[in-house]
Amino acid sequence: MSSLFLFPLVLSSISLRANELDIKQNQITYLITVTENEPSIAQVTMKFTPQDSILYMDGSARAFDNSWGHFLHDIRAYDSQKNKIAIEQLEGPKWKIDADQTSPITVAYNVHLTHTDHKWSGGIDGVAYPTDYGVFYTGRTLFMVNGTQREDISVGFDLPKNWKATTPWESSVKDSSMLEVDGFNDLLQSVMFLGTHKEINIKREGLELIFALGTKETIEQEEEYRELANGVLNYYVNLIGGNPNPPILKKTLRSVVVVNTSDATDGEALGNHISVLVQKDGDDFSKLISRFIFAHEFFHLWNGKSFSPNSDNLEWFKEGVTNYYTVKALYHIGVLDDDSYLNVLSEFFYQRYADDKGVGTLAMSDGEAKHDHWGLVYGGGMFVGMAQDIMIRNATNNTKNLDMLMRTLYQEYGGSEEQYDLDEICMRLSHLNGVDQSSFFDSYIHGPSKFPIETYLQLAGLDASIENGKLLIKKRNSVNTLEKHIFYGFLGK
Structure with a gap:
């Protein structure tokens, strides 16, 4: 046969092999095994064709040089012929593997559930722990990964009899015994409970x-x-x-x-x-x-996920306004009543706000401060959202409210990667109030002025004052119709 005819066949064969390699390098499977005899050990087996020579884990466990790798034991790797592959520990939660990047390999390791032996600044709730009914893990504590992006990720479980796995993932169409994962972020940001x-x-x-x-x-x-x-x-x-x-x-x-x-x-x-x-x-x-x-x-599935800010300078809105709608939701379903609602505002939220050393010295828009200044950002932001809701209702005879801003953000940004900014929030609140809110933002958002929530609560038919650093609130005996309607809206009725 003429070489002229062979050449396209060679190109086609090369293209086919390259495509097969791309498919293989897009796949990774994990099997999590927990035994009845040793429920505090999760045996993880991952199979994949390497995209590069590096294995790594999430680096958020900063108390340990090796992050979540601190809890990994007996790490080993094998090629498709079950020959051992060398693994070298690198700085941080990284390992180098000496493997062919065109053939599948297996990496196995054990995760020891000893996380409760350590103190965690954010609490054990976001880490891993056992109970009498099973074990809790977050994805970042369990999974090594390789490469930058893989779209074909699946996870399976081998558990003791009568155990089940509660995870965010659905069964794979290709293999019902495996669960489909939507990328590395979905894998590492997951939570799961395995047990009875x-x-x-x-x-x-x-x-x-x-x-x-x-x-x-x-x-x-x-x-x-x-x-x-x-x-x-x-x-x-x-x-x-x-x-x-x-x-x-x-x-x-x-x-x-x-x-x-x-x-x-x-x-x-x-x-x-x-x-x-x-x-x-x-x-x-x-x-x-x-x-x-x-x-x-x-509520963050809406305010924070469905629509999100483009900067930390809106953490007060994402966290504080979420606080406001959280207490309204709890009132709406009967967890709170009138008295307990007002009490939690004064005894918990205002006290956290007033006791925060950042109040009067830091701007609420300093989003970096949220971890060290919960009272300023979460509490202060809550009072700003509450005051804006009351102001809008008062200015419009209760025909408009803060809910309208939340719906607009959802309609404008839901399902989109576009984000809102601080100027837009100021503009939209100005529109709802019918009055420019720039000076309000200059004082209480961009500036460090202490927020006078007691002043705004009076528009909702409440007697509110600050005495000895405490917020005192009680319902007035006599209120007009508008004040009554504002109060109901403020509660979440």
Whole structure:
């Protein structure tokens, strides 16, 4: 045969092999094995064709030189012929593998669940821990990765009899025993509970909430958590005008909520998921805070995920306004009444705000301060959102309100990667008020002035004053119709 005819065949063969390699390098599978005899060890086996020579983990466990790699043991690697591959530990949570980048390899390691032996600045709720009913992990504590991007990621589980895995992922179309993962971020920002726990599923069109209750106390409160989730979800959907709509949502949004008991109440959001710890044998206030944490983090699926700011200078809006709608949601579903609503504002939120050393010295728009100045950013931002809502209702005879801003942001930015900025928030609030809010922003957002929430609460038919550093609030006996309507709107009725 003429070489003229052979040449296209050679090119076609090369192209086919290159395409097959691309497909292989896009795939990675993980098998998580937990045995009944050693439930505190997760055996992880990953199979993939290397994109490069580096294995790495998330670096957020900064207390350890090796980050989450600190908890990995017996790391080993093999080629397709089961020959051992050399692995070299690098600085940080990185390892170098001496492997052919055109053939599949296997990497295996054990994760020891000793995370509770250490103190965590953000709490154990966002890490990993055992309970009497199973084990809790976040994806970042479990998974090594290789390469920069892989679209074909799957995870499987080999668990003791009667155990189940509660995860954010759905079964693969190609292999029902495996779960499909939507990229590395979806993998590392996941939460999961493996065990004999109780699972609650709440489904709406395009949204699925999956609760994992993994302690005796939380399992006994199953119905209460179901009612809490349904009530808060209904309030938020009616408020915003739709289910969460984060950017590039390809399918149903599955959000895992893990609730367990511990020595102290705490909570954290990871990606689209929520981890809550409720103080065991805690008082009513501790129970309230655990409900607040869930409702707060849940609202971030709208304010923070569906529409998000382009800068940290809007953390006061993302966190503080979320606080405002969280207490309104809890009032709406009956967790709070008139008196407890006002009490939590004064005894908890205002006290945290007033006691924050950043108040009067730092600007609320200093988003970097949010971790060290919860009272300023979360509490102060809440009072700003509350005051703006009251001002808008007062200026428009209760025909407009802050809810309209939230709906507009959802409509404008939901499902988009575009983000709003601080000037836009000021402009939209000015429009709703009918008065330019620039001087308000200069004083309380860009500037360090202490926020006089007591002044604005009086427009809602409340007697409010600051005495000895405390916010005193009580309902006035005589109010006009507008004040009454503003008060109802302020509550979330």
